[in-house]
Amino acid sequence: MAAFLLGRLASRLVLAVLAASLAYALAAAALDPRAGFEGRAPRPPEAVVDARLTALNLNDRTPLADRYLVWAEGVVHGDFGHTSDGEAVNAELWRRLGVSFRLLFLGAVLGSVLGVLLGAYAAVRRGRTADRLISLGSYLLLAVPVFVLAVLLQIAASRANRAMGVQAFVWVGEATPGASDGVIGGLADRARHLLLPTVTIALTQLGLYCRYQRAMMLDVLHADFVRTARAKGLRRRSALLRHGLRVALTPVTTYFVYAFGLLLLGGIHTEKIFGWHGAGEWLVDSVARGDVNVVAAIVCVAVCGVVLAGLISDVLQGVLDPRVRAAE
């Protein structure tokens, strides 16, 4: 299994370097950090803007190849350069990734686990009322855009607050600024802030996994090995759980690992509407601002994430699917 993983790792690393370089070249060629300065009235002195852009390796009058080399040298030393505000990208990147992770992890796990269970249940109950209801619900969730769902939840929550007369639901940011109720109070405050975003993410993820798992499960239910297991005398329940679900779970695991990476960057709407300052929001704002180094850094993280996700899913597949181990 080690040789198999090493081989995969090498080819993925080459891919990662290529993808990151391309991403930088694209960002540096397409984005224009100068525009933000030139649109102001009164306009800043040109010499100042030029000097500043050069110092940050963002000057569009420096050849792209030179800028790339400076950037690549930094990245090799683990330094992603500076934002157009003059901040170190690295520190902000870790802060933002931390926020994204705290915002999304619970919702993603909850959503996918519940989705898988509901999907499996629907598949077993295929065609009956339970299946119909679950399908209807999951289609509805898939059809509603995240920001609509989030705003609806917010409206409901603030109505509930008003009806109860206490501020039970709060959601802006990770915590109430300046609230000092000790460790326990602080944690409770954070949990309260996490509630609504977690529900939003869990619901969107749930719809997706539910459909996916149901389809996988239906394929497996009629597979020969499940019938064989039943024929050997296993009960329907254990045949389904031990043989059916386990096999149907393999592709979903791969999907989860990749999807979580994408979710980390794709949680833009959730982050923006709930006032959390994560990586997704940063990416979108940086593209709008023409902040090349930030965009390149986030794409690099995404590339690494995909490589890592691939590796993890390889390992998981090896654990779940004996054929992979046997293939060596």
Place this chain on the structure above:
Amino acid sequence: MKRMLVGVMLMAVGGCSGPGEPFTHAASGRLTASDVNPTPRDRVVDGGTLRWPLPEFPSQWNFNHVTGTKGAVEHVVQGVLPYLMRADEKAVPRPVPEYLRSATLKRTKHGQIVTYRLNPKAKWSDGRPIGRADFVAQAHALSGRDRRYEVSTVTGYRRIKRIDQGADEHAIKVTFDGMYADWRSLFSPLYPATAYSTPRAFNTGWMNRLPVTSGPFKFQGIDRTAKTITIVRDPAWWGAPAKLDRIVYRAMDTSAMPGAFANDEIDLMDIGLDAGALKRVQDVPGAAVRRAGGPDWRHFTLNAAGPVLSDVRVRRAVMLGIDRHTIARADLSGLDVPVQTLGNHFYVNTQDGYQDNSGDLGTYDPARARKLLDETGWKLHGKYRTKAGRTLSLRFVVPSGVPISKREGELTRALLERIGVRVDIVPVPADDAFDRYVAPGNFDIVPFSWLGTSFPVSPMESVFARPHGDRVQQNYSRIGTAAIDAAMDRAIAEVDPARIHVLVNRTDRLIWHQASVLPLYQRPQLVATRAGLANLGACGFFEPAYQDIGFTTPR
């Protein structure tokens, strides 16, 4: 660039105070100059926390640094740094007594001398008195003479020749080489000498911190993960103590603000021109919507270097054929504000000195527009006019994703079709709109907003000055005259406010005559606040006295 096209509403998140006019817009059909729930200090309770959203989170808190000149920075430093002058609701700058006793101007043979008499009690949080050293450091840093200072602009400061001590230690004499009308805009805010004495301190000393302050509030802390900054009441403040205990500024996307406001997690928010957001916050119990005329103005820029619009008679016909009132009414629908067109290129309706100079170009007159076009040889053939085999058609550039611009384009198309002019709406990516279309002159008509200030002449100089070849600065109409340049120079060199108004309006009439930029309306400011929030709201030009901000009921 994008900021000017689409993001103007992101610029200011409410904030001003002072003796505003009573709320009369609905009765008189005009926007008030400011609407801030003015309340005497004895009716404002002591204490409380104000939660104030910012549309972005700055890392540079030096307002004069090239990356620090932002509305968000201003909202914070206005509470913690000296402002020698603050504008009232009509944009007239007045001395702030806690810092400045008086400022007097004396003309000399070669320029002007301003003598500032500072308040002797004024001092920095590190104990040093505010004095000449601070003036010298700021004037030097912002003069542009030392290239290592990454300054946002050198306007004004580069004309300072000398700074001397006056009769005593609290009097400062600033000598200018020439006349400078907007001298009242200088030293507001004033940074301490320690911050500006070296380029290094200037460029990096105020990154993520405000080391020295001098105001009713002092800096408490920044949370870079949550993107919040907190300022608290400063007991060392020598003026009337701040009513609020503290102000917590919190960065959040504008899409998060209505929900946060409805759920009582922030105390005010800028609604912009978003009728949907207005609807959402209007129904919140205990909330009030404040409305006032803002400093920014919406307009159409006509490209006078284009093949069709190079003829001034065609430009005039286009202006006569556009019903500005209809466009303003469409843009402002659902906001419950009076619709008023703007007749000036420098002042907005609520500003001191404003006067409608539009003359006969200001009223919709399709009959005269048709006649003008007939005279120029563009004859009607079927639906549109043609001349020498060419159809009279104009490219109306619209940044995509900006619904207001698109609607303006469609209205203009319908209006101009009546006089036989074809309008082709060209949607372009919002990020490219300025670089690839407006700046190179690749358009005939483009709608956007100019950000206004209390000192409109020097910033607008780059918009109306005659272009030199490809160096157009911000004159996207690419036209100008020696007369306009001279008129603007005279206005900038004048120091008497009444004379300035006369000279600026004279310049404005010349620009109307040139028919290159069509002002539409003054952008209203809509700010939702808790009904009990006093001395803050939709401020227009008004700059706040932060110590008076507070709540009328305990919170």
